[in-house]
Amino acid sequence: MKVIVTADHAGMTVRNEIKDLLEEMNIDYEDVGCSCESSVDYPDYALPAAERVASGEFDRGIFICGTGIGMSIAANKVKGIRCALTHDVYSAKLTRQHNNSNVLAMGERVVGPGLAREVARIWLETDFDGGRHENRINKITTYEEQ
16 A cells, blocks of 8 residues: 655644554655645645545545645545545544545644544545445446546
């Protein structure tokens, strides 16, 4: 698995925790987030990273901003992205099992580093169930093709 990680100025602490987790899990990743404390625009980070997931260059992405909302909205504008804004382990597991999410968004101001690591770990370890859920994902894909 190859993961792209990004964050704006409000997600740098959690992004660093996620990078540590990826290293502990021996998952190949690339960090394309900002390295500044001054305000930046989340679409400038979310959109190019989401495009790299959609292209197949990366299997999944983890995007962090203050609330996760901006990153998730921007990422979901990219065709082929199923970004889930998730701040608990139950939702992280279900969004992989049922929705086959390929991008996880979290908010540093909403979830602390410890919980963010656990949410990301569960999300990374959980597979898509397929079956009846595959038909639902296909409906989304068909809609995107119109």
